[in-house]
Amino acid sequence: MGAISGLRELERYAVGRGEALDIHSVHLCLQLGQSLEEALMQFNFRNSALRQRFDGVKYAVKKLESLEYEINLARQRALADERQLPEDQLEAPSGDAPSLDVAAMAVRKLDYDAFDERREQVMKQSRDVVKAAKNAIYALQRDDWKRADSQIQLCADKANEIYADFASTSPTLRLGFFSGALEEMAEALAYRAFRRDKKLLSATEMQAISSLKFDLLLAEYLGGVMDLTGEVGRFAIRSASQGRSGKEAIKSCLACVEVVYDGVSILPHVPSSLSKKIGPLKSTMSKIEQVLYELALLSGGLKASWDDPPPDSNAE
Numbered sequence: 001m002g003a004i005s006g007l008r009e010l011e012r013y014a015v016g017r018g019e020a021l022d023i024h025s026v027h028l029c030l031q032l033g034q035s036l037e038e039a040l041m042q043f044n045f046r047n048s049a050l051r052q053r054f055d056g057v058k059y060a061v062k063k064l065e066s067l068e069y070e071i072n073l074a075r076q077r078a079l080a081d082e083r084q085l086p087e088d089q090l091e092a093p094s095g096d097a098p099s100l101d102v103a104a105m106a107v108r109k110l111d112y113d114a115f116d117e118r119r120e121q122v123m124k125q126s127r128d129v130v131k132a133a134k135n136a137i138y139a140l141q142r143d144d145w146k147r148a149d150s151q152i153q154l155c156a157d158k159a160n161e162i163y164a165d166f167a168s169t170s171p172t173l174r175l176g177f178f179s180g181a182l183e184e185m186a187e188a189l190a191y192r193a194f195r196r197d198k199k200l201l202s203a204t205e206m207q208a209i210s211s212l213k214f215d216l217l218l219a220e221y222l223g224g225v226m227d228l229t230g231e232v233g234r235f236a237i238r239s240a241s242q243g244r245s246g247k248e249a250i251k252s253c254l255a256c257v258e259v260v261y262d263g264v265s266i267l268p269h270v271p272s273s274l275s276k277k278i279g280p281l282k283s284t285m286s287k288i289e290q291v292l293y294e295l296a297l298l299s300g301g302l303k304a305s306w307d308d309p310p311p312d313s314n315a316e
Contacts, residue, residue: 004040004053007033011060018067021074028099030064035100037061042109044116115170122166122173126181128158133184137231140188140195148192155185156211163214179220186216186224191231198252200225200259219271226264226277229257233284240291247295254288261285 239246
């Protein structure tokens with residue numbers, strides 16, 4: 001990432017040297033850009049942030065090529081007009097002196113290939129955590145507590161393996177796909193506590209019952225409880241089918257969603273990965289409020305109808 005950013009700075013430097021018709025400096029920048037592009041083409045960046053940055057390398061090289069061509073034209077016109085060029089600019093650059101430590105880049109490629117293999121393993125094994133978490137939530141929806149507990153324990157066991165084998169030695173592997181899998185596990189833990197104890201787990205409580213041998217990040221906890229509101233909303237809808245007997249359960253659902261929404265709303269900063277969840281969270285809260293409203297109307301022998309026009313106050 002630093003090398004690619006450095007090339008963009010060299011592009012700016014070359015433009016400045018081009019103003020002085022310094023063909024030697026521009027040629028050296030072009031050599032470095034071409035060497036770097038050739039070396040980076042050997043890497044497999046997949047769909048990472050590095051892939052997006054690498055796409056800018058070819059544009060930098062193209063810009064440098066255009067600069068060298070335009071400066072050469074300017075030099076030729078100056079010589080044709082018999083204008084005096086600086087002494088160090090009389091000769092055109094020749095030869096291709098090495099401008100990039102290819103051996104060092106080869107070592108970096110081996111390091112990156114090893115990292116990429118570990119990353120693939122983390123992604124592959126994290127899918128097992130996600131699958132077990134979703135199975136636990138599905139079991140809780142059917143009140144299958146035994147299966148839910150076994151799936152949550154499977155989440156913890158697999159997450160501990162991934163952390164010990166890969167993520168503990170690499171901050172980059174700790175984030176990304178593995179962190180998303182831990183959000184799913186946090187959601188399953190929070191939903192289990194809500195269904196069993198009618199409570200919202202704090203981060204400390206969730207950590208204590210998770211069986212994880214490492215700490216959940218605050219963003220993972222927040223992501224899990226924000227996703228929890230979707231499951232709570234679905235439970236509220238199912239409870240509405242019980243009529244008035246399900247009213248207390250629906251109120252509990254609304255209280256849970258409101259607490260999460262209020263808590264997130266007062267945070268001074270919400271990461272972009274979590275801010276996109278605020279809209280669905282608020283929508284879930286509105287739906288539960290609407291369910292309670294319609295249940296009150298039905299209990300009174302009325303039914304909400306948004307399509308009927310308001311009554312005419314002048315009608316007899």
